[in-house]
Amino acid sequence: MRLAILGASGHGKVVAEAARLSGWKEIILFDDAWPEILQSGIWEVAGDSTSLVAQQERFDGVVVAIGNNRVRRSCQEFLMAAGFNPVTVFHPSAVISSSAVVGAGSVVLANAVLNASARVGIGTIINTGAVVEHDCIVGSYSHISPNSVLAGGCCVGTEAWIGAGTSIKQLVTVGERVTVGMGSVVLRDVPAGQTVVGVPACPIKPQD
Secondary structure, rough: EEEEEOOOOOOHHHHHHHHHOOOOOOOEEOOOOOOOOEEEOOEEEEOOHHHHHHHHHHOOEEEEOOOHHHHHHHHHHHHHHHOOOOOHHHHOOOEEEEOOOOOOEEOOOOOOOOOOOEEEEEOOEEEEOOEEEEOOOOOOOOOEEEOOOOOOOOEEEEOOOEEOOOEEEEOOOOOOOOOEEOOOOEOOOOOOEEEEOOOOOEOOOOOO
């Protein structure tokens, strides 16, 4: 089983390690910074996204491992248009309910928890130690950062970024493209496009 990973940053290494531990026998990284980058940790960087498409038949699966939500979305859509069907990567220490649903190209990393009836869209990152409680909906191409907690029934929109160590109260909705600063406590709904920080989380006022 041979896996191609697009993205050779630190996140790419983390996803590669999770894939190795979950049973992928051969893992090769690609990155659009190639050939300036030929190695990422122990992982070979074999080419860019164009060369990945040219080698499509060599691989049993592909996943995009890029932290930036919009770039990850663009890359996954590029690969899907080229005929790839992105795979999910689950770290073996992740706890995933049998009733949870995880979309194509998403990754669930070490010690993360997806509880009963949680739903995660495509191309989404559930990062190390994150908890997505029962009946939560996490939109596509979003990022739930390490040690964040979504209490029951939360809804997180497409391309949202939930910073490390954030807590979101049950039944709260966080809109599309929202950024929540690390360590924040979100107690009420956040409209699309806002950036909120703090305890409790409040919008950042635009600078003059």
